[in-house]
Amino acid sequence: MTDQEAREMQKILDEKIEETKQEIEQLKELTKPVKPDNAYGRLSRMDAINNKTINDKALREQKSRLQKLERAQKKLDEGKYGICVKCGDDIPLGRLKFMPWTARCVKCAQKS
Ligand SMILES: [Zn+2]
Incomplete structure (x- = not known):
């Protein structure tokens, strides 16, 4: 990877990390405990619980993505990124531009 490519990836990683953090904040709001009071009708309470399950999953995924992105950023600093x-x-x-958090080439990602 050339210096120019590294700088480009640095920018992409920064943006992705920022984006992912915002996503996590939004999902945290959405995954607050479902209130057991009369705020929902019976059916919409079920909806709320279903949505919470989906959002919980999305939150876990985004958190794991953020970790990978931060690891990628560290690697870039160390000159080991993209390998x-x-x-x-x-x-x-x-x-890398498409999935800047990836740590595997296409071949290896397919195998696992
Ligand atoms: Zn590989």
């Missing part, structure tokens, strides 16, 4: 953790090959820049 597949499995086989040591370079991960194509196009893939």
Whole structure:
């Protein structure tokens, strides 16, 4: 990866991290405990619980993504970013731009 590519990825990672943090904040709001009071009718309370389950899952995914992004950022600082953790090959820049949190090349990601 060239210096210019590294700078470009740094910018993309910063943006993604910011975006993911905002997403997490929103999901935290949505995953607050469902009130057992009369704020919902019986059916809409079920909806609220279903939505909470979906949002809980999304929140877990976003949190894990944020961790991966922060790890990727650290790797970039160390000059180790963009190298597949499995086989040591370079991960194509196009893939990194699309999924900047990825730590595996296409081949290895498919295997696991
Ligand atoms: Zn690989």
